[in-house]
Amino acid sequence: MTSTTHSPSDLRIPDDVAKQIVLPEGHRDDARLFEAYRWLREHNPLGVAEVDGYDPIYLVSKHADIMEIERQPDIFTSAGGEDKGRFNPILANQAGDAFTKSINNGSLRILETLTYLDPPEHTVIKDIAADWFRPNNLKRWEDTIRTLARESVDRLLATDGTIDFVKDFALQYPLHVIMSLFGVPESDEPRMMALTQEFFGTADPDAARADVEPLTPDAAAKQWVATIQDFYAYFDGLLMDRRANPTGDLASIISTAKDENGEYFAKEVAYGYFIAIATAGHDTTSSTMAGAVHALAGNPGLLERLQGDLSLVPNLVNEALRWASPVKHFMRTALRPYELRGREIVPGDRFMLLYQSGNRDAEVFDRPDVFDIDRRPNRHIAFGYGPHMCIGQHLAKLELKIMFETLLPRLRAVHLAGDTKFIQTNFVGGLKNMPVELEFDPR
Template identity: 40%
Template sequence: MSARVIDEAARVLADPQVYTDEPRLHAALAHLRANAPVSWVDVPGCRPFWAITKHADIMEIERANDLFTNSPRPVLMTEEADEQQAAVGISTLIHMDDPQHREIRAIGANWFRPKAMRALKVRVDELAKRFVDDMLDKGPEFDFVQEVGVNYPLYVIMSMLGLPEADFPQMLKYTQELFGNDDAELQRGTTKEEQMMALLEMFAYFTNVTASRRANPTEDLASAIANATVNGEPLSDIETVSYYAIIAAAGHDTTSAVVSGGLHALIEHPDQLARLQADMDLIPLATEEMIRWVSPVKEFMRTARADTTVRGVRIGEGESVLLSYASSNRDEDVFDEPFRFDIGRDPNRHNAFGYGVHFCLGAALARMEINSFFSELVPRLKSIELAGPAEHMATIFVGGLKHLPIRYTLT
């Protein structure tokens, strides 16, 4: 058993600004995979953790959900943010372990099964066409992220929830502020108290939705959540609004990041765009490659319930591990030329959706949205190029591009 390894490169994983500089980020992660794949990180403001950067180790940890638990620390936050969220009592699926996780996950599971996805595909295809058609009126230059990338997935998830279109802009503001609370442009204010208001306002919104759906049930996902029971008992208020929040926020921002990041990748790799235009049957593989390339969820965390080892390194009971998907999906031991964007990559064993019991509930929906959008856009693109620099948001959890100025012509 090896001694505790401390590699300064691992400190980048706690720095939101590093995710705005992909060359720097990936240089550090490649160094860690080669030299310190299990590295102890202790930085000011955060409780210490182990950085796990190899694909195989992350998969092993996710399989061992009885040993490595989501509670009490599912994502990397500052100690202050941890305490604030604990005080609010947030309890989403990512905070839970079995059996509670299994019971609560089941409430929404039917809405993401193949039969439900087939029924939803008509709406997703309609929205994809609507947003690509709208691009005809925006040209010849605009910011793809802010005009299309963030809105298309939002319309899909809000339609599933059955929420009025007039509320969509406000929900977009909440989700951007929640996941962009480390980004000076996107965050709500500069103090933690101001930033917490976005979460509290979202919770207030969904508390009203719950009351409405309980008084007048409808045939949508919002009603299914509001009227759900576990062992004959309704969900608590915090469990209900937490469920809405994870569906609305995670279901939106992750897909938004891949749609925008996927288009950016096609622009930067015109040979792959031409290849896709010549063979649209590659869309399913291209979708998986975009997901791997962007890896919108940068990390999740687990906490050891007992002393154990990872790659020969002792992990003590109560210590946390950070699972770096940004690193895992560039692992040289798993992917042929991992820094090559290849729309025909097969196999593509990315773990951007996680693995095991916490595999992303909305993975099928995300795949469908990405597939539908690029199936509509790619055949109609006559030309496309950057009209300015692409900009990434500062984050250590979920995110991607916040600006993608493009110049294009469509049919």
């Protein structure tokens, strides 16, 4: 960022606020994190964070500004526009980016996945699986998902109700759903779970890999790359099997996709899709589910109301998505001059889009810090906005709707039974631990 290396006083964000948001460890304390977001929105909604070890970046805290940036990929690139791989669409420190470039021919494009692409290339790759994720196609899978939800709830009912809701339930169901629809054998699901936690938990000591030296400046980037390579090794077998023996599942659709010349897309394109589906395809749904149950634990009247009218479940899902916002950020970079909120933007300026903050913007949401299923309209941006809006959003909503329709009638009460903990990450994540005591309806 050239224009803000030495920020004027009206641009620079106080160090404590900047560190709370930029550093992964700041996301362990949910209360302080959301207070930092609130401070930004009220005092410096488009300010510059200067944190040691990181390039200076704009923190974009307002709903309208996030949408303005997201809808213009020709101005605010995800990864570099024509100069592919120049920028990282996920915030990393300087040491991490330097390591990635050192092992990737000077490029930060470490994955051939939608996150790292800009239109028109992004559009071509997204279209490979776009039809599969449309609501009309997903209706074919509703009975399958409902069966998986019933099986998950039945296993829960077989316990005494004293569980860690995140580890013992919320993580399991979405993983089983997406792997079943994807075509990954159930026996391999534990491997997918472990790799997902390593993939999104690069800054969390509890998810550290044994083959990466901890606490070094580039440890997170090294873990990211090592986990990607493990995913590649696993998914190569799946890719080749589906090309030889397509079954019609999602893995087959991606594996057998061909480019405009009638040739298979490069293996790396399929790997990128597979990794996105195997990670974000369930982790974000788990975080949203846990956030919703955490909210219900503090509002027994809401649980009773939902049980009396399950037609309100889609409202619960939408509000849970706003509330949890498990995708915390993506990065964008200006390709040409622009004016945003009175700031003169120059090419190379970097922007951290704070979706959690945008989803608590009082200019958009009445009483934003209240969990309210009656919110109308609920214009949350938990799935992003514009061309990069999440391809799997309809599947995530369907999974959550079916699970709550299945689970809520069997619950009499939800009690928090200990301290909750959050994943140490500034990228994708939510609750890591949530001890609860569940009372079941005996019917």
